[in-house]
Amino acid sequence: MKPTGPLLIAILVLSASAGSLRAQRVQPAQPVDVSKLPFIEIFSPTFFWSDAADFVRVGSTNCPNGRAVAGGVSIRKGHASLRILESYPDGESWVMKVVNRQRPAKVASLQIRGFALCMLPAARRVSVMVTQYTRMLHLSDRFALAPGWVSATGRRGCPKGGLPVSGGFGLDRANRGPALPRLELSYPDPTGWNVRAVNGAAAPGPAAEARAYVVCLGNNDGANIRDYRTVYFVTTDVTVRRGNGVTRRSVGCGNERGYALAGGARTIHGRSALVEMQESFPDTLTSWTISLINRGGRRDGDATVRLYAVCIGP
Numbered sequence: 001m002k003p004t005g006p007l008l009i010a011i012l013v014l015s016a017s018a019g020s021l022r023a024q025r026v027q028p029a030q031p032v033d034v035s036k037l038p039f040i041e042i043f044s045p046t047f048f049w050s051d052a053a054d055f056v057r058v059g060s061t062n063c064p065n066g067r068a069v070a071g072g073v074s075i076r077k078g079h080a081s082l083r084i085l086e087s088y089p090d091g092e093s094w095v096m097k098v099v100n101r102q103r104p105a106k107v108a109s110l111q112i113r114g115f116a117l118c119m120l121p122a123a124r125r126v127s128v129m130v131t132q133y134t135r136m137l138h139l140s141d142r143f144a145l146a147p148g149w150v151s152a153t154g155r156r157g158c159p160k161g162g163l164p165v166s167g168g169f170g171l172d173r174a175n176r177g178p179a180l181p182r183l184e185l186s187y188p189d190p191t192g193w194n195v196r197a198v199n200g201a202a203a204p205g206p207a208a209e210a211r212a213y214v215v216c217l218g219n220n221d222g223a224n225i226r227d228y229r230t231v232y233f234v235t236t237d238v239t240v241r242r243g244n245g246v247t248r249r250s251v252g253c254g255n256e257r258g259y260a261l262a263g264g265a266r267t268i269h270g271r272s273a274l275v276e277m278q279e280s281f282p283d284t285l286t287s288w289t290i291s292l293i294n295r296g297g298r299r300d301g302d303a304t305v306r307l308y309a310v311c312i313g314p
Helices: none
Strands: 009-013 039-050 056-062 067-077 082-090 093-100 109-120 135-145 152-157 163-171 181-189 192-199 208-218 230-240 245-252 259-269 275-284 287-294 303-313
Touching: 039 056, 039 163, 056 067, 056 109, 067 082, 067 093, 067 163, 067 259, 082 181, 082 303, 093 109, 109 181, 135 152, 135 192, 135 259, 152 163, 152 208, 163 181, 163 259, 163 287, 181 275, 192 208, 208 259, 208 275, 230 245, 230 287, 245 275, 245 303, 259 275, 259 287, 287 303
Parallel strands: 009 039, 163 192
Antiparallel strands: 039 109, 056 093, 067 109, 067 181, 082 093, 082 259, 082 275, 135 208, 152 192, 163 208, 163 275, 181 192, 230 303, 245 287, 259 303, 275 287
16 A cells, blocks of 8 residues: 555554453653654554454554554454454554454454554654644544444545544434444544444434544644644543443543644553443544443453543644
């Protein structure tokens, strides 16, 4: 795949063993000085896994000598009903933890593509300068999410000349029907952001109203970030109760002039394989919402999850 359009993708090929459970060491979330990491690039390694059910897979996309500020995951080849368990920044890497909840008739191979938006100290072949863009824009499009664990896809594009840097999925504020969403895939293409999700509400029934989100950098529309020189991280820890307990929290940038660039979540205590991401999206210009469900029972206990908002500010 050659880089096309404003989204510049460098493809690296890595491998990860199926069912591996690797401990991830989260680096301190120090602010990023844009002048020291002035270039941006999206890296996209491919992980080779099997589609066996209920094994947790971890993919870490690295930024060479830089900092990861957004990420995603997609299926490049094969079929699986994935659940995103964790998606978070870890210093020079963006980490995605996923599991396949669908038991296949025969185990087959998967090619999973991870994504990381990297801020770099030096230009590479397809890097662009952050200061090339003076505006940041949040956009979303509605799509139907039918009940019965049937996957549905949504996409939102950037305006012409825009660079998609992150995105997400969430229920529409106007949704009134039954919905038990799970986020399966979340990833960029050259001009926009794609999501795939399922609705666990009982079928038959009405489809839920959902939205696919994209965060774009550009020069024509959106909030003025011309003088913004810092990317910083805001975290908060929440409890997700066992027995299908749900926690939904908005993480603000903590600064009325800060804008939400991306969001994430990581289980720091409890059974991480039982905490699934339901929604992850920018609810306002200055905050990011994440909702999670804990499928664990009494023996598994409650889980403590760290939520992230990645913000850009003066």
